Amino acid sequence: MNSLKGIGTSAAMAGTVVAMRHLVNVDMVVLTVTIGLVAASTATYLASWRRFRRDRRIAGD
Numbered sequence: 001m002n003s004l005k006g007i008g009t010s011a012a013m014a015g016t017v018v019a020m021r022h023l024v025n026v027d028m029v030v031l032t033v034t035i036g037l038v039a040a041s042t043a044t045y046l047a048s049w050r051r052f053r054r055d056r057r058i059a060g061d
Contacts, residue, residue, distance in 0.1 A: 023029055
């Protein structure tokens with residue numbers, strides 16, 4: 001099964017390239033994806049920070 005390890009990622013990348021060729025407004029798609037990634041990263045960071053603070057409070061540090 002290790003020989004097929006990266007086939008899903010390769011297929012996803014190929015699908016993205018094909019879809020981007022057919023899009024007219026590529027800049028808007030890139031902007032939307034970038035904003036989505038930044039929002040998801042920020043939410044993940046804030047959740048991690050809250051968890052860290054809660055764990056330290058429970059541990060009594």
